[in-house]
Amino acid sequence: MASSALGLFHDPDSALKAAGDLMHAGFARPELLSPIPVHGADEVLGPKKSVIKRFTFFGGIFGALAGFSLAAGTAVLYLHPTGGRPIITIPPFLIITYEMTILFGILATVLGFLISARLPAIRERLYVPEVAVDKFAVTVVCDTQDNFGRAEAILCAAGAEEVRNLNEDGS
Amino acid sequence: MGNEERQMQFADVNDDVVRSLTETGRSYYIALATAIFVMLACFFFPWFYQLYYGIGAAGMNHPTVWGTYLASFVFWIGLSHSGTLLSCVLHITNSEWRKAMYRSAEAMTLFSLMVAATMVMVHVGRPWFIHWALPYPNQMELWPNFRSPLMFDVMAITTYVTGSLIFIYMGSIPDFAAVRDRTTGWRHHLYVLLSLGWRGTDTEWHRLGWAYTFLAVLIIPLAVSVHSIVSWDFAMSLVPGLHQTIFAPYFVVGAIYSGTAGIVTVMYVLRKYMNFEHFITKLHFDNLGKLLLVLSLIWTYINILELFTGWFSGTSTEYEQLKYKLFGFYAPLYWEMILFCAVAPLLLISKKFRTSFVPMLILSIAINIGMYTERFLIIGATLSRQYLPNAWRVYVPSLVEISILVGSLATFITLFLLFVKIFPSVSIYEVKETMETPKSKKGDTEWQAAH
Numbered sequence: 264m265a266s267s268a269l270g271l272f273h274d275p276d277s278a279l280k281a282a283g284d285l286m287h288a289g290f291a292r293p294e295l296l297s298p299i300p301v302h303g304a305d306e307v308l309g310p311k312k313s314v315i316k317r318f319t320f321f322g323g324i325f326g327a328l329a330g331f332s333l334a335a336g337t338a339v340l341y342l343h344p345t346g347g348r349p350i351i352t353i354p355p356f357l358i359i360t361y362e363m364t365i366l367f368g369i370l371a372t373v374l375g376f377l378i379s380a381r382l383p384a385i386r387e388r389l390y391v392p393e394v395a396v397d398k399f400a401v402t403v404v405c406d407t408q409d410n411f412g413r414a415e416a417i418l419c420a421a422g423a424e425e426v427r428n429l430n431e432d433g434s
Numbered sequence: 435m436g437n438e439e440r441q442m443q444f445a446d447v448n449d450d451v452v453r454s455l456t457e458t459g460r461s462y463y464i465a466l467a468t469a470i471f472v473m474l475a476c477f478f479f480p481w482f483y484q485l486y487y488g489i490g491a492a493g494m495n496h497p498t499v500w501g502t503y504l505a506s507f508v509f510w511i512g513l514s515h516s517g518t519l520l521s522c523v524l525h526i527t528n529s530e531w532r533k534a535m536y537r538s539a540e541a542m543t544l545f546s547l548m549v550a551a552t553m554v555m556v557h558v559g560r561p562w563f564i565h566w567a568l569p570y571p572n573q574m575e576l577w578p579n580f581r582s583p584l585m586f587d588v589m590a591i592t593t594y595v596t597g598s599l600i601f602i603y604m605g606s607i608p609d610f611a612a613v614r615d616r617t618t619g620w621r622h623h624l625y626v627l628l629s630l631g632w633r634g635t636d637t638e639w640h641r642l643g644w645a646y647t648f649l650a651v652l653i654i655p656l657a658v659s660v661h662s663i664v665s666w667d668f669a670m671s672l673v674p675g676l677h678q679t680i681f682a683p684y685f686v687v688g689a690i691y692s693g694t695a696g697i698v699t700v701m702y703v704l705r706k707y708m709n710f711e712h713f714i715t716k717l718h719f720d721n722l723g724k725l726l727l728v729l730s731l732i733w734t735y736i737n738i739l740e741l742f743t744g745w746f747s748g749t750s751t752e753y754e755q756l757k758y759k760l761f762g763f764y765a766p767l768y769w770e771m772i773l774f775c776a777v778a779p780l781l782l783i784s785k786k787f788r789t790s791f792v793p794m795l796i797l798s799i800a801i802n803i804g805m806y807t808e809r810f811l812i813i814g815a816t817l818s819r820q821y822l823p824n825a826w827r828v829y830v831p832s833l834v835e836i837s838i839l840v841g842s843l844a845t846f847i848t849l850f851l852l853f854v855k856i857f858p859s860v861s862i863y864e865v866k867e868t869m870e871t872p873k874s875k876k877g878d879t880e881w882q883a884a885h
Binding site for chain 1: 443444445448569575577578579580581582585586589590592593596597600604607608611612614615616630631632633634635636637638639640641642643644645648649652653655656659663862863866867871872873874
């Protein structure tokens with residue numbers, strides 16, 4: 264069964280150094296757990312691409328279409344002629360379109376965030392409560408005991424205060 | 435941040451915020467019980483009375499068919515404008531000082547919007563037909579008229595409530611996780627659910643950062659549109675004094691102005707009664723004071739402009755309206771508004787004033803009294819004096835209306851008191867970001883240089 268090595272660090276720089284060393288030693292991409300966003304993680308662990316912007320964009324487009332269809336569709340289906348003005352009146356319907364664009368843009372952004380951040384977590388994942396307070400952790404999957412030993416050595420060399428051997432189910 | 439925060443450690447922030455959630459003193463319960471009692475006695479009881487005896491229980495009648503309920507609606511929508519809007523603007527501009535106060539400001543937005551929505555329910559008289567405002571197939575062939583600013587309002591406010599709720603929740607997920615680890619019992623279960631299994635991985639932070647920024651960018655124009663649309667409820671009528679193109683920016687500025695004053699009030703209360711002295715400092719009051727000063731000047735400018743355009747229009751109805759506003763029955767209220775919102779805020783020029791907590795509290799309350807008066811004058815006073823003299827009538831709110839106004843404030847306070855015990859009212863992770871990050875014990879940076 265695959266286990267993971269988890270090194271706890273006092274500061275983000277040492278944790279980043281450990282993560283970089285592990286990547287260079289041929290380990291799978293390590294994960295960095297921290298109480299605050301760590302600047303410079305992208306340079307060490309490689310740049311991340313986010314799909315959220317696509318969600319926002321297409322959500323907005325969908326909302327615009329839905330908003331205009333709602334207002335114009337209502338006007339066409341339930342005729343209410345007023346003073347010879349057009350049935351589909353663009354300026355007021357653009358306001359409905361605008362609001363619905365933003366509403367669906369927001370909802371799609373949330374959906375994109377949840378999907379891309381893999382939340383909510385259904386299964387138990389590797390976690391130590393210290394990382395929500397003041398510690399920075401680096402975790403890396405080790406398929407053999409030998410690899411665990413190597414990972415432990417790298418983590419300790421980078422300044423880990425403690426190295427734990429955790430199973431995938433968090434035990 | 436000030437020197438006092440630099441001495442704090444990361445763990446202290448967790449301790450302080452968790453303590454604010456879990457340790458509850460007697461004064462909190464007394465405050466909550468009082469707020470709930472006032473809410474029931476002054477909001478729900480008169481509302482039920484009005485439902486039972488009919489909308490005649492309110493003082494509204496021709497020609498003043500819109501009264502304090504809608505003035506309160508505009509006031510609460512206005513108050514909602516600084517929380518999420520200000521938080522979004524400051525987030526995008528990377529303002530560090532935002533971080534200690536934005537959570538409570540956003541909560542203010544959410545609860546003001548809720549109270550504003552209930553004011554509409556109270557105003558419509560028969561709230562059990564409120565679903566008629568929703569587009570759904572029915573045998574009455576009854577669909578909402580999307581050409582009406584009232585329907586724009588429904589759409590805009592629904593979007594704004596949804597956006598604000600999502601924005602405050604998303605920003606709180608890491609904090610829910612931090613609190614989850616420190617609580618037991620029902621609280622623990624609640625935070626397990628709310629935190630969605632957040633672990634604080636680099637990927638999660640990265641995604642949160644993107645999503646949060648996108649939301650901020652979406653919400654800024656939304657907030658501006660919401661109060662513009664509220665202004666069109668009035669400006670699209672043909673009533674002299676309301677039919678003005680300046681109304682949209684006038685309302686938006688007024689909204690941000692009263693909202694910022696509301697934030698000052700809330701910050702004072704949090705600082706004093708939740709022991710957040712370390713987080714909410716003179717710096718915050720100083721910056722909010724500067725913002726209030728700028729907003730008061732813009733607001734004053736628009737008021738002068740409103741008078742000028744009324745005079746420049748050259749029509750007798752506009753003249754009459756202006757004369758009535760400045761010297762008529764409601765003139766004392768007008769001059770009170772000018773005193774509280776245009777003259778008194780000039781004190782903010784002094785840094786000493788901006789960094790004094792009690793004077794700032796008093797001024798912020800005065801500004802909001804002035805801003806409520808503004809909304810009352812826009813609706814009540816303007817409708818009292820329309821075209822034909824035989825249709826002129828002075829409007830004075832009934833006891834039911836005044837009571838519901840007081841009750842709406844108690845409803846807001848009740849919601850806020852419940853909030854401070856469920857949501858971490860200061861953002862744990864963002865306050866930590868403003869603190870000094872722990873440095874490597876070895877001072878070792880060769881790796882980064884080598885790679």
